[in-house]
Amino acid sequence: MVKAKISEIVILGERCKECAICLEFCPRQVLAANDDNKPVVKNIENCSGCRLCEYRCPDLAITVKRKEEATHG
Amino acid sequence: MGLTYRDYLREELFPQMWCAGCSHGISLTAVARAMAALKLDPAETVVVTGIGCWGKADDYFKTHSFHGTHGRALSFATGIKVANPRLKVLVLMGDGDGVTIGGNHFIHTARRNIDVTAVITNNFNYGMTGGQYSSSSPEGTISTTSLYGTAEPGFDICELARAAGATYVARTTPYHVTQMDKLLAEAIQHKGFSVVEIISSCPTFFARYNYKVTAVEMMRLFKERAVDRERYDALTAAEKAGCFLTGRLHREEKEDFHTKYARLQQQAKARAEREVV
Numbered sequence: 001m002v003k004a005k006i007s008e009i010v011i012l013g014e015r016c017k018e019c020a021i022c023l024e025f026c027p028r029q030v031l032a033a034n035d036d037n038k039p040v041v042k043n044i045e046n047c048s049g050c051r052l053c054e055y056r057c058p059d060l061a062i063t064v065k066r067k068e069e070a071t072h073g
Numbered sequence: 074m075g076l077t078y079r080d081y082l083r084e085e086l087f088p089q090m091w092c093a094g095c096s097h098g099i100s101l102t103a104v105a106r107a108m109a110a111l112k113l114d115p116a117e118t119v120v121v122t123g124i125g126c127w128g129k130a131d132d133y134f135k136t137h138s139f140h141g142t143h144g145r146a147l148s149f150a151t152g153i154k155v156a157n158p159r160l161k162v163l164v165l166m167g168d169g170d171g172v173t174i175g176g177n178h179f180i181h182t183a184r185r186n187i188d189v190t191a192v193i194t195n196n197f198n199y200g201m202t203g204g205q206y207s208s209s210s211p212e213g214t215i216s217t218t219s220l221y222g223t224a225e226p227g228f229d230i231c232e233l234a235r236a237a238g239a240t241y242v243a244r245t246t247p248y249h250v251t252q253m254d255k256l257l258a259e260a261i262q263h264k265g266f267s268v269v270e271i272i273s274s275c276p277t278f279f280a281r282y283n284y285k286v287t288a289v290e291m292m293r294l295f296k297e298r299a300v301d302r303e304r305y306d307a308l309t310a311a312e313k314a315g316c317f318l319t320g321r322l323h324r325e326e327k328e329d330f331h332t333k334y335a336r337l338q339q340q341a342k343a344r345a346e347r348e349v350v
Contacts, residue, residue, distance in 0.1 A: 015087050019094030019276075024289045025248070055106070055250040056292075058098020059088040060079070 007049040008065040009041045015061035022053040022062060078102065078109040083133050090129055094288020096247035096273045097127050100194050103250060104163065105134070107257035118161045121150040121189075123170040126200045126275075130165045144175030147182040150189045158331040161261065162189040167273075168209035169199045172228050176208065183237035183266050188329040190260045190267045193230055196275040197283075204278025215282040234268040235323045241267035242323040246295035247274065249319065256321060265329040272299075272317050 009030070018037040031053060032042035039053075039062070047064075054062045082105050091097045108118065118136040122128040123146035131138035137160075141149040150164045171193040172179050182189070198216050199205040206216035206223050209230060213222040234242045241263040243256040253271065260267035274280050274291035284294065299319040300308070308316065328336075 017088060017093035019288045021094060021289055021292055025292065052250065055102065055254075056099055056247070058091065058095060058101075060082070060084060060098075060102060061088070 007044065007047040007067065009044065009047065009053070010063040010065065011039055011041070012061045012063075013038050015059045017059055019058065021056050021058070025056060026053050076109055076112070076115075078106040081105040081108045081113075081115060081135055083135055086133055089133060091126060092277045094274070094276045094291075095126070095200075096196075096271070096288075096291075097130065097194060099247040099250060100127075100192070100253070100271050100273065101130055101133055103253045103257055104130075104165070104192060106254045107261055108136070110254065110258045111261055113161055113261070117159065118163070119150075119153055121146050121153065121162060121164045123166055123175065124201070125167040125170050126196075127165055127167040127194045127273075128170060128201075144170055144173070145178060146170060147175060147178040147187075147189070147191065151182060151185075151187050154187060154189050155331065155334075158188070158335075163261065164189055164191045166191060166193050167200075168193065168195040168197065168230070169207045171195075172230055172233060173208040176228075180233070180237040183234055183239040183268075185330045186238055186240055186265045186327055188265055188331055190257075190263070190269070191234075192257065192260075192269050192271065194271045194273040195230055196273040196279055197227070198275055198279040200275045200278055204275070204282065210279075214279075216278070230270045231268070231318075231322050234266075234270075238266070239268045239323070240265035240325050240327045240329075241321075242270075243268070243321045244270045244272065244317065244319050246272045246299050246317060246319060248292050248295040249299060252319070259321065259324075263324070264332075265327055272319075 016038045028046040030043050030047045031039040034040045049066045051064045054064045115136045120131045120134045120138045122131040124143035146164050150162050154162045197210045205218040209227045212226045231242045231244050245253045260269045276288040280291045299317045301320045305318045
């Protein structure tokens with residue numbers, strides 16, 4: 001089972017070029033598009049912290065912080 | 074040192090210059106992750122590029138960088154490595170830079186087994202200059218210089234590398250980021266000429282002209298068409314044509330140029346000393 005809130009996802013909208021790769025290929029549909037077609041975190045409780053969105057973002061616009069990192073700043 | 078992959082990148086220059094959804098950004102961060110995984114010292118690492126969209130990649134690294142002329146990145150890299158074999162040299166080239174304009178340098182770097190790593194992002198066309206076909210464009214490719222399709226077959230970069238003498242050869246795609254990270258790290262660690270071909274998307278030209286798809290759909294195509302050796306060998310010739318064989322395709326232990334050259338130097342010195350006595 002997915003543990004609740006194991007990650008924090010930081011998205012820098014100003015870097016995003018709206019390619020939608022992160023939205024399409026998140027294995028757990030954590031992200032959704034906002035009105036500007038940029039990703040926002042929708043279901044953080046589903047996030048497994050796999051970091052595929054971060055690694056597949058061509059513009060370093062996404063940072064996935066795992067819980068231990070998130071709590072340490 | 075404890076550097077993360079972001080410590081190898083000049084984040085202040087982001088967003089990078091490439092088009093929306095271009096896979097070069099994914100390949101760029103994967104190279105940085107391989108550097109971090111291997112704990113490369115940025116002061117002992119050189120990123121060498123030529124010309125092209127991917128040729129701009131050196132701008133984004135906090136390592137040493139050398140931006141040379143079109144197709145000659147491997148020649149500059151050879152010079153850098155021979156002058157200072159201690160350095161880790163990564164050569165970032167596209168299909169135009171690597172095997173079309175730079176085709177001759179590519180085969181001779183492989184033949185000599187120079188200890189550098191070539192990361193070739195193959196998007197099957199010249200993106201920067203407007204989508205002209207290259208030597209890796211498959212037969213029938215629609216491009217700005219072949220409006221009705223090309224009449225020539227494209228190079229298989231990995232086969233070419235292996236035949237010419239490269240001692241590490243691998244292929245991956247931007248969809249398979251975990252595999253990409255692993256193969257890049259393996260290639261950089263390998264002693265001898267290593268080649269990683271990254272099948273890439275050019276959403277602005279090749280993908281639009283040939284598949285009429287977006288960057289996301291190109292990623293899906295990579296997901297569906299990338300097959301490992303076992304699955305590839307079971308396919309018919311017609312099925313193979315539509316697939317990308319991915320994974321580590323070749324690895325052999327073979328004395329690299331610098332080791333061999335240093336040994337020859339020692340032998341020559343010893344012989345000269347004997348002859349003087």
